[in-house]
Amino acid sequence: MVRPNPCNTCRINSRKCDQNQPCGNCVKSRVAHCVYDVSPKTPPRPSCARCRSFHKKCDLVAPTCGRCFKAYADCVYPPAMNTPEKTHQDITDSSHETTSQAHNVFYETIQPTLLLKIVDAATATEDMVPGVRDAAAHATSLVDPDFLPTLQDYCLVARYIQSNKISPEVACDIDLSTFLANFFIEPPPLRMVLCAHAAKAFHHELSNDTVYSYYRRARKTVSQFMDKPSLRMVQALLFLVQISDGTGQSEFADLIFRYTIEMLLSLRMDLDPDHAFWRATSNLTEIQKEEHRRIFWRCAFWIKLRSTFGQITQPYVLDVNQVQLPRNLQRGPFTILAAGSDFVVNARRIHTKIPSSIHEMIVSHELIELNAHLMGLMAGIPAPMILISTRETPLDQQFKIFTNQLMHLDGVSQFNIITLSLGYFSSVCLTHRPRMYLTAFLPSGSFYLTSPQYASELISSLAQSVDTAQHIGRVFMFLLLATQEYNLKTNLSSIFQPTFDIPKLFPPSFWTWGCAIGIFECSISLWFALCKVPPEWKHRIGFDETAAKLSLLIFREFVDLVQLNLRGGSESVPTHSNSASPNPVNDRDATPTVISPIVTCIHAMVSEVFELHIFEASRESTPSSTTTNTVAEPLELSMTVLSLTEKGELKPIRTQESPYAMMGLLGVEVKGGIRWRAGYEKGWRHFWRNLHLMER
Incomplete structure (x- = not known):
């Protein structure tokens, strides 16, 4: 011895x-x-296999050492460590296991309203949980308290995950059960960004100070960890872009999105996890590989989406052929969406150039090629991936077809079908809109209205614009009826008597602001046909005014719902006192969002239609003083860029930015005074004013 x-x-x-x-x-x-x-x-504890292979010092923390944790790699110790000594990290891990097993019991025993009160009170007094405060007494001298997790944060995120308010991107891109189980050891940026998402979702139940406190902490945490690239950091940046877009901070969102792409490329996430590069540098699990692929394809999709709405100022190119698709995605829908995005960018480029003559506007080579491109897009979309209806088919039968087409699909497939349908048909409206305008602005007896060659082109453009917009109205009528916890406010009894119960397929949070962009394009076509196009042209295409009116009301109701989602949602959706009323009840929150100009413009369109006595039933039931044809005061719709102050308040920093849309109003004015702010709008207004000078 x-x-x-x-x-x-x-x-x-x-x-x-x-x-x-x-x-x-x-x-x-x-x-x-x-x-x-x-x-x-006691003999020295051997390092894990990965640290030994790289000849690095291992911190010997079980079950996962620090180096393996940062690299998202499997940490394997030799058999001699079957019963390692208990360390502080071991105790922490066991507490997390207990938390994950008991969190459901804990959550179910406390009312959700009480949880929100706890969060609100704790944030207002800036108090952490006493146990956490005591355990972190020494750490807080070195680590900013804003980075530390609290029980209030956990309760808020737990309720968010279990509610129907969760963002579809968050639900799809993160393994939520694992995230909640490891909540207290998750990287601070992703944890705080999800807390900000959750606070925004329950915006109407928490104080503004609480909501903006979480958003401030999320921005602060992300900025502090920006120099530490990781997959979790890329996820946090993407979700922060979502929040910033929704709160009107478009400039900050664009900046963060650029950082996201740069970090993704620096991490070589543009290579598949099964690529030789990743096999040589890390040992990813199958779950980590799937997360890697989902984040890459999410970024690729957002690049196309944001370029469609004019948000990308510099092009980014991701080679989608280098990364496999995750299990819940198909390459076909993305390829079609990417082609549709390229089409919209090309159409916007053509329409921003003011034509030099009426002839060029009707039969230019660029427009002919654009029409051919549009027909090619339609030919490339498989029938099961697009929602199609006809005016001759009864609504009840159409809704049955839509139900059968969407009912048995997962959320990603449903989103792809709806996005493809809206994207294609709104592109049709965009393509034909300038020529549709000619039917109203050309003087009576114009050569271009009487010539069979030109008149047939104008009739075709008018018919296609109106028919596709009405089709989207029928589609979104069904989608609103199929939205959970939502009751349609527009009265459909005059045209639709359901013979079956439409299933509730979509949570309210399913509808994102990208849908409102396509809805705006369809709304312009219907409003212009109702208010500007002469009756003889409507008669020539068999224009159904009743269907157009209802579609416009549906569009107004839908953008109200999307705006409500961007502001955090509410237990009660704002109602309209009358389906045709020009002044619907406003939301409780007047915070501007990225689609506020679109919402304002669509409301003004409905108001103008109402005041022009197009809605006969509404005119009979409304006092005459409210149905006079009024002209709006001059107003230019622009986007206000907001910034978060040190006190947690959103303050405008610029108000003269062009709003997000496929295209603006192309020189026309809603209610005789409401304009769209964009560089090309002034040129189009001059073109319409001087149209009579271009006659042959």
């Missing part, structure tokens, strides 16, 4: 021991027993 060195008394007092029995120090101190620890020394 090997006698250790020194004795227990000398070791405790940090004194040199002469190793006698008893030792000299114990004799002098009159210690009754001089005891040596005769147990063998």
Whole structure:
């Protein structure tokens, strides 16, 4: 037996021991027993396999060391470590296991309203949970308290995950059960951004100070960890872009999105996880590989989506052929969506150039090629991936077809079909809109109205614009009827008597602001046909005014719902006092969003239609004083760019930005005074004013 060195008394007092029995120090101190620890020394714990292979120092934390945790790699210790010593991290891990097993019981025993009160009160007083505060007393001197997780944060995110308010992107891109189980050890940026998402979702139940406090903490955390690229950081940046877009901070959202793409490329996430590069540098699990692919394809999709709405100022190119699709995606829908996005960019480029003559506007080579491109897009969309209806088919039968087409699909497939349908048909409206305008602005008896060659082109453009817009009206009438916890406000009894119960397929949070962009394009076509196109042209295409009116009301109701989602939602959706009323009840929150100009413009369109006595039933039931044909005061719709102040308030920094849309109003005015702000609008107004000078 090997006698250790020194004795227990000398070791405790940090004194040199002469190793006698008893030792000299114990004799002098009159210690009754001089005891040596005769147990063998504990052998050093070996490093994990990954740290040994890279010849790096391992911190020996079980079950996952720090290096493996940061690299999202499997951490494997030798068999000798089957029963490692308990460390602080081990205790923390076991507490997380207990938390994940008991969180459902804990959550179910406390009312959700009480949880929100806890969050609100704790944030207002800036108090952390006492236990967490005590445990982190030393850490807070080195780590910013805004980065530390609290029980209030956990309760808020737990309710968010279990509610129908969760963002579809969050639900799709994150393994939520794992995230909640590891909430207290998740990287601070992703954790705080999801807390901000959750606070925004319950915006109407929390105070504004609480909501903006979470958003401020999320922005602060992301900025502090920007120099530490990781997959979780890319996820946090993407979700922060969502929040910033929704709160009107478009400039900040564009900046963060650029950082997201740059970080994705620096991490070489443009290579598939099964690529030789990743096999040589890390050992990713299948779950991590799927997250890697989902984030890449999300970024690729957002690049196309944002370029469609004019948000990308510099092009980004991601090679989608280098990364496999995740299990819940198909390459076909993305390819079609990408082609549709390229088409819209090309159409916007053509329409921003003011034509030099009426002839060029009707039969130019660019427009002919654009029409051919549009027909090619339609030919490339498989029938099951687009929602199609006809005017001759009864609504009840159409809704049955839509139900059968969407009912048995997952949320991603449903989103793809709806996005493809809206994207294609709104592109049809965009393509034909300038020529549709000619039917109203050309003077009566114009050569271009009487010539069979030109008149047939104008009739075709008018018919296609109106028919596709009315079709989208029928589609979104069904989609609103199929939205959970939502009751349609527009009265459909005059045209639709359901013979079956339409299933509730979509949560309210399913509808994102991208849908409102396509709805705006269809709304312009219907409003112009109702208010500007002469009756003889409507008669020539068999224009159904009743269907157009209802579609416009449906569009108004839908953008109201989307705006409500952007502001955080509410338990009660704002109602309209009358389906044709020009002044519907406003939301409780007047915070501007990225689609506020679109919402204002569509409301003004409905108001103008109402005041022009197009809605006969409404005119009979409304006092005459409210149905006079009024002209709006001059107003130019622009986008207000907001910024978050140090006090957590959103303050405007610029108000003269062009709003997001496929195209603006192309020089026309709603209610005689409401304009769209864009660089090409002034040129189009001049073109329409001088149209009579271009006659042959």
